[in-house]
Amino acid sequence: MTNQPAFKRHRRLRSTASMRSMVRENHLRMDDFIYPIFIVEGETIKNEVPSMPGVSQISLDYVKEEMQELLSLGIKAVMLFGVPAEKDEQGTGAFTENGIVQEATRLIKKEVPEMLVVADTCLCEYTSHGHCGVINNHDVDNDESLKLLAKTAVSQAEAGADIIAPSNMMDGFVAVIRHALDEAGYQNIPVMSYAVKYSSAFYGPFRDAAGSTPQFGDRKTYQMDPANRMEALREAESDIEEGADFLIVKPALSYLDIVREVRDNFHVPIVAYNVSGEYSMVKAAAQNGWINEKELVLEKLTSMKRAGADLIISYFAKDVAKWLSE
Template sequence: MNNNTEFKRHRRLRSSNSMRAMVRETHLHVEDFIYPMFVVEGSNVKNEVPSMPGVYQVSMDLLLDEVKEVVELGIKSIILFGVPNEKDEVGTGAFIETGIVQEATRLIKRAYPEILIVADTCLCEYTSHGHCGVIHDHDVDNDESLQLLARTAVSQAEAGADIIAPSNMMDGFVKVIRQALDEAGFTNIPIMSYAVKYASAFYGPFRDAADSTPQFGDRKTYQMDPANRLEALREAESDVVEGADFLIVKPALSYLDIVRDVRNHFNLPVVAYNVSGEYSMVKAAALNGWIDEKSLVMEKLTSMKRAGADLIITYFAKDVAKWLKEEN
């Protein structure tokens, strides 16, 4: 070949594993991950979620064993979801002092005070109808639901939650929760808002895990249309103005453009939620031998950080923590 040919030698920086590692732009760290956990009532319960291999519903008496594993892997943060035995029209179990998330939070904090507990603040797991608020005329009453969400947030903070994560997508939810937390003396408790949450088909397996499938209709009047991009910025902007401290984009994988948009427009920490359907598809393919699970998961999570996420809520947290340890 003519040595005078003019073109760039990009391959020079890919010539070996060490060279590729030297110039790598995006890195995954165990501190990036928030691991979801599902707490159920009863005793000696550890039920694998049928649609989510490797993910379990765990009763309180076995919970600390699960948390111990998380801590030993170096994972610093968990997000708690409660699955109560009894439900009612207004989701009373979400905000009472003896609620399952509140009790689980106290238990974990006594044993592992250093772990950060994010409390999912919603009503859907606790309502008999499965919707994220109070129902009137077959629709969710936005403003009445806000008052119950505020009570839930305060009760979770009183139990020791480090971060409140409201996921209900009611208009004004950050403002009302921030005001309630401040009035209760929790001015230093941050809000990790589900600022951009789409009405997604990727949530199916989660509803098995949390027993939160709506008993009628769907959530499209309060969760976002997957076709909309500019609306995401309006939603996030409202939450920033109302006092959010983190911004979640959910789901993550099919919405990386939204993650990047939110990163570009706002200077708060951005959280990508690698949701249940994204997890289950990979696990199903891996169990069938169709993919290299480790390589695919690492690539997928790296894409979320590359898109602009600072943190990732993911069911793969334990797996990735183990892989990162092996690499080091």
């Protein structure tokens, strides 16, 4: 018998669908997903976002119906973004008792208490200038902004939010928010920090949905440079030291290397934000018949789990729920 060169037969574990399923290393589950929702002031409003097919701004009277649909799909957590009717220089709508996110939170916790509410804690949707803080001398004043962000976090906790998710990228935001929550008696409310948030072109459709486009300049003085890797670890380390319970990496798809770096260095749940631009590109390609949407989305989201994400914030959550149940 002729001696054959030795080699390994890796294909043995790919031979059938059942075999591939049995040895699969990473899985998508509905418990992994947080679904973002845009809440607008007014009544009987359900406006599809033009740049985000399948995603709508909804008014409070549609919130209960939306929560029931999500629960029926197995989605157990939502992230709330507010779209107020009026804005001002200070972003008052973010922290007022009857703010749109506060009202939505109370409604959800009353009508569908099992739904976990994550409150995005920022000012950009509420400021007339569209920046994430107070403007002094044509720049965002870090420390003055922290005072308003702390008020926002406490008001969201008072309304019943289960998790506070500050996204503003001010220096010290986790420390100040954690202190404010503790002082107000909310020691058990966790902070899901947007610890690593890049200044990204992938946010365009979100700004369409949330009405949060800056009216001057950009956010590059507080969001991170996409070219930087080590800076991400410094940001994450600071937030852990200041009391963060979760770390978000945003965006996800072009920053999977950063997701892995953060996963390898910190022992808290890691959250990947599958952002609006990543969503809209896929939807546009699918509508043109250029891709298999289901296969592409599941592959993309699985790559985030493989990179080390424990949780994924995604506008695809409803679609994924339907696909996983097929």
